[in-house]
Amino acid sequence: MGEANQQDRITIDALFTGYPFPNFLEPIEERAREFEELHPRYRIKVGSFYFQNLGEEISKATLEGRPPTMASYYTGATQIARDTLKADGTPLFTSVEKAIGGRTEILGHPVVLDDIITACRDFYTIDGTVAAMPLSVSTMHLYTNVTLLKAAGVTEIPRTWREIEAACQAVAELEDGPSHGISWANDGKFFQQAMAQLGARLVDHENGRDGRATTVDLTSPEMLAYVTWWHRMHQDGHYLYTGKVEDWEGSFKAFADQQVVFRLSSSFDGPYMVKAGQDGGFEVAVTPTPYSDDFPRAGNWIGGDGIWLADGLDKETEDGALAFMQYLSTPANVAKWHKSFGTSPVTNGAIALLESEGWFDGEHAYHRATVEQLKATDGTPGASAALLGHFAQIQHAMMNAMEDVMGRGADPVARFTQASAEATRLLDDYGAHCLATGPRPAHCLVVDS
Structure with missing residues (x-):
């Protein structure tokens, strides 16, 4: 891509929760580079803050006019994400489900919203809509x-x-x-x-x-x-x-x-x-x-993180962010993320893929307990x-x-x-x-x- 075209690229400022695990974000950075190869129009700028500091850093940057395009928040910080405001006093984030608007694919990537495991979907269903896209989950x-x-x-x-x-x-x-x-x-x-x-x-x-x-x-x-x-x-x-x-x-x-x-x-x-x-x-x-x-x-209870989408984005930027979320959530990529750090798979498609590979047998059999336990939910608010x-x-x-x-x-x-x-x-x-x-x-x- 020429220098002029490089300057015309749409930047997705993607902030992720940081944890004290070595090379924690490397798989995310790899997925970002892959996404850029598939969509040269976009640049995925991956950044991170420690999970206990991310909410404060995003609030400060947003009030200074530097909001992220998308950001993952620890489950315990969900209310903080909901209450983060832009300089004009409006909420920084919008509902991922509302932004998807019933579409089945975005920039060629299948929407996986309906494939999210029930425990995660229930946790992030706020005011009747899925507010954030789960990235990691634990219990x-x-x-x-x-x-x-x-x-x-x-x-x-x-x-x-x-x-x-x-x-x-x-x-x-x-x-x-x-x-x-x-x-x-x-x-x-x-x-x-x-x-x-x-x-x-x-x-x-x-x-x-x-x-x-x-x-x-x-x-x-x-x-x-x-x-x-x-x-x-x-x-x-x-x-x-x-x-x-x-x-x-x-x-x-x-x-x-x-x-x-x-x-x-x-x-x-x-x-x-x-x-x-x-x-x-x-x-x-x-x-x-x-x-x-x-x-x-x-x-x-579930731990882990959900990815939130900034409100008020132009259509191209919003579609790029949503498409990147779907790309992170393909069965293959969710399975890779699980294998890297032990987060439970957040989609049924990823669970089926891991099952077909025999991942939950032998030395990795203990991961099956998480998958099975998260299935045990009656869907009530409590x-x-x-x-x-x-x-x-x-x-x-x-x-x-x-x-x-x-x-x-x-x-x-x-x-x-x-x-x-x-x-x-x-x-x-x-x-x-x-x-x-x-x-x-x-x-x-x-x-x-």
């Missing part, structure tokens, strides 16, 4: 030291909370066995997972998808059922309390050192957990997160994690409350009643700032891991 799993579990006389992997308690009791009776049965980090994502499994609406307006969330409840029967079960596991000596919040490293070490038989953690941890077993000489099973025996199972402002701070209110319960002997119901009042104040504060005109203050753009 929570149970990791089991099968070798120790069998030594304790338990032959089946627990599926429910009661079965976990029974298995932990058997482990406790094992001579020279581990100090505890199970561990997981005191992290907000586990509260989200529990609420989604129980189908609980953490906030009003259909869990924040049919209007802005204005009320939050940390004292629902579902929340208190989870908190009291966790508390009982700790009191009975089954749950290993590491003494600090967000201690993912501590719970991983406990599992790797065989101090516990079970660990709850992200599906992204699958390769590391399996390797820990290989290094330690024990068998590791990866299965869905145990659920309550007393509530019907509804859905799952089955997807809530969307709300100040979610990072509200999650910390839950975590700090649980810390007081385990570390300081606080009564679970009383402490979570206090946390619920704190969460209400936080949500009110966010609403006051985000319903006002002008730039969002930095504390409204905080994103938690």
